[in-house]
Amino acid sequence: xxxxxxxxxxxxxxxxxxxxxxxxxxxxxxxxxxxxxxxxxxxxxxxxxxxxxxxxxxxxxxxxxxxxxxxxxxxxxxxxxxxxxxxxxxxxxxxxxxxxxxxxxxxxxxxxxxxxxxxxxxxxxxxxxxxxxxxxxxxxxxxxxxxxxxxxxxxxxxxxxxxxxxxxxxxxx
Numbered sequence: 001x002x003x004x005x006x007x008x009x010x011x012x013x014x015x016x017x018x019x020x021x022x023x024x025x026x027x028x029x030x031x032x033x034x035x036x037x038x039x040x041x042x043x044x045x046x047x048x049x050x051x052x053x054x055x056x057x058x059x060x061x062x063x064x065x066x067x068x069x070x071x072x073x074x075x076x077x078x079x080x081x082x083x084x085x086x087x088x089x090x091x092x093x094x095x096x097x098x099x100x101x102x103x104x105x106x107x108x109x110x111x112x113x114x115x116x117x118x119x120x121x122x123x124x125x126x127x128x129x130x131x132x133x134x135x136x137x138x139x140x141x142x143x144x145x146x147x148x149x150x151x152x153x154x155x156x157x158x159x160x161x162x163x164x165x166x167x168x169x170x171x172x173x
Contacts, residue, residue, distance in 0.1 A: 001024050001026065001066050003027050003030070003068075004059045005029065005032070005071075006054075007032075007033070007055060007071060008033045009135075009136065011136060011152050011155065012031075012071045015152045015155035019160055030063055034054075034062065035058060036055050036070075036072055037051065038072065041074055042073075043076075048072050049072070049087050049099065052070040052071055053070055055072060055089070056068040056069060064093075065093065069089075070091075071088050072087055072089075073087070073151075075115055082107045082112040083104035083107060085102070085103070086101070087100070087101050088159045098163070100163070100164075102153075102157045103157060105145070108128065110124075111125065111140070122134055122135030139152075141154055
């Protein structure tokens, strides 16, 4: 099983590796630097999912794999509340797609205002926390939950949901 991740972000690659260890007997993992084709902090589920799909699809144009994994995070508004959300798109070598979401976590209004003003979410989290490069570490989720959950946990959840058809194929006939 060759799994190709459409990102070189260490948090995303580690999440894929950790899930793959639990799901597949053996695998090779490659990561490639590809464009998402969406804004640096996508706004709304459609843009987030499109970014995840673009990452998987663009990875498939670079190297052969059995599974291509695209991961994209962004912000989503529901009922007047803004959330950070992470989505995973998995495409197999036959072009079959599957998707998973790592959940929704409410964002502080101050962060939302910075992002809607054009700042990248990770940079906004760095500003309010006084930390640096949180997007390459625990992310907004880790900072705001004091590491009870982290960005990696969200990516792992999203990928497990997207791989449900591989984990329990008997139910997806």
